[in-house]
Amino acid sequence: EVQLVESGGGLVQPGESLRLSCAASGFMFSSFWMSWVRQAPGKGPEWVANIKEDGSEEYYVDSVKGRFTIFRDNANNLLYLQMNSLRVDDTAMYYCARDPNTVPYYWGQGTLVTVAS
């Protein structure tokens, strides 16, 4: 059974950092692009970052460039999102997801990040 299990969310103050993790199982993790997607309360999803199978390429939505870093550990089937200089508008549920152009498609249950003073 394929699983994507996110962790690491929590309540932080503006300017602080968090590292999210996603543990993948049930598929060949190192063979797929992986992504982080977020959804602010009451809003639609927003793609945050993508990383290539071997970690050699990364892409980010403009609003997080220079603050967030996506990286992966293929030996342990883990995906990460390092989030620095967090802002109130980064508050969202953060989901780990596989390349959207794959079949079947997998998306985790999410970890909640709340940025508030």
Added chain:
Amino acid sequence: DVVMTQSPLSLPVTLGQPASISCRSSQSLVYSDGNTYLNWFQQRPGQSPRRLIYKVSKRDSGVPDRFSGTGSGTDFTLKISRVEAEDVGVYYCMESIHWPTFGQGTKVEIK
């Protein structure tokens, strides 16, 4: 940047009746491989989004055949042939040829 525009944003439907959601992209979603990368997602209340349709019209495993996707180029439609109670939620179109971008969402509710 590609903009995905859905209509309507709210869709009250009667159980057993059909429903239709439109999605328009600001750029063509046809890739050089000949495929069109338009997806439809369902998000039930309190749940994560779930993909229903990929490449315009292909249903993901386990998706009931009352869901169908049509369209080409920049104009796409998701149809539910007979709405059931479990179909309540928000539906999003999403393009995955450029930077993955979602539409605003269409809230489907039972009248």
